[in-house]
Amino acid sequence: MPEHALRPAASRGPGLERCHASRLFAQDGALVLRTPGRSRRFPVGGTAGITRAVFVDAAGGDGTRGAEARGGPGLPGSWGEVQLQDRDGALIGRFDIEDWLPEAPALPARSVRGEQLLARSGVAGLLRAAGIPLHVARDRNDPLVASKGTGTSLGPGRSFPLWYWGVRAVAGSVWFAVFTLVVFSDTTVPWVVLLLAATAFSAPVARLALRLWTRLRTRRHDPVVRERVRPSPARGAGETVRSRRDTEIRIQDRDLVLRDLGGQEYWFALSGPHAVTSLVRVEDSAGRPVGVELRGPGEQVRAVFPWDLWFGGEEGAAGWSRLRRAAGPAVSERRLGGKGTWPKGPVLGTGLLPRTGGEARRIARFPGTVAGVSSTAVMAFGSFFSVIQGLRITETASGPAAAAILMGALGLVLQAVPYATHQLRGRLLLDRPVPAQKSREATR
Secondary structure, three states, X not given: OOOOOEOOOOEOHHHHHHHHHOEEEEEOOEEXXXXXXXXXXXXXXXXXXXXXXEEEOOOOOOOOOOOHHHOOOOOOOOOOEEEEEOOOOOEEEEEEHHHHOOOHHHOOOOOOOHHHHHHHXXXXXXXXXHOOOEEEEOOOOOOOOOOOOOOEEOOOOOOOOHHHHHHHXXXXXXXXXXXXXXXXXXXXXXXXXXXXXXXXXXXXXHHHHHHHHHHHHHHOOOOOEEEEEOOOOOOOOOOEHHHHHHOEEEEEOOEEEEEOOOOOEEEEEOOOOOOOOEEEEEEOOOOOEEEEEEEOHHHOEEEEEEHHHHOOOOOHHHHHHHHHHHHOOEEEEEEOOOOXXXXXXXXXXXXXOOOOHHHHHHHHOOOOOOOOHHHHHHHHHHHHHHHHHHHHOOOOOHHHHHHHHHHHHHHHHHHHHHHHHXXXXXXXXXXXXXXXXXXXXXXX
């Protein structure tokens, strides 16, 4: 694959496969979009091919980030979008910049703009390699902006698989229709109660299947890892068993990957026009190290590694040496002047350790859909309602009643057990401070 391939925005859980597999790159006179299980080619030039790109440097909708990161449909253009047009200005395809900026989930919307955003994401280098002229429009009313048609989305793919959405949509629609019938007609027809219980039961089963699907799909990707650097925090920096286990920097053949405590991975190219270019060790005015900056095109800071968190412990010097040796970018130092603060502005890496155990458990929970807690509440209510309706028909239809009660109770168990396990493991084990001796042994 060409070195200028774009990397998608950071993701975790079911969306982690996008980080491994989704790329947008130029090859043999075409733009190629590769997503899990599919590749599409968009010819460049000619009568029907892409002849120009327009970067619409303006917020879309209400300016909020899209919900695609959580599995739902996004609001287009919150960071700006790129339109790919033919020679007549007709829209061929489009993509949101935030979908192809690895650190986008960790930054406020549009905290990087204009040419800096094009360089950081790699879009400028990609279009240059593909031979596509790039125009910039600061307003959506600009004549260059295509106003008709939707074009093909060149996003990295869905976070949640299509089969999961299909099961949830069909089962949810049927359940709501039957629920309305039962409530307003006060019916106790056995087959209706069974259908109600079965559709309610399918939701927690689908979620459990999604967990298994995610684990199996993630194992399919096994990139070559040259080095792993785990945090070696200074005493009192807030290290926990979870952060020791899950947080790391991976140096792979083509990527530098930062994995945070919640399992979210940020993939940065190690070569090409938008690759990370240098590691900068930052010192305060007294010469004490405060952190390391990972820089990319135009010396833009892509991520920071606070020194006390990553390299302040007993094994910190060894970790810093391994990172310098394996990463490849140039290494330099700079000193803050006077009362200068570090880092300046929002940047990935400053909030790596949650302030409380509860926040850590919330971040590390298996990702939910855009509906969030509402979806879980509806699932729990559906299972409970199945039990109630099963009890109503116990005397007239004992078989269907037992089946409805069993499905309702099992549905509640399938929702409660993963949640309780997650909370208990966090409280009793993962979100507790690492004993000094164990910390030293784990680092080695």
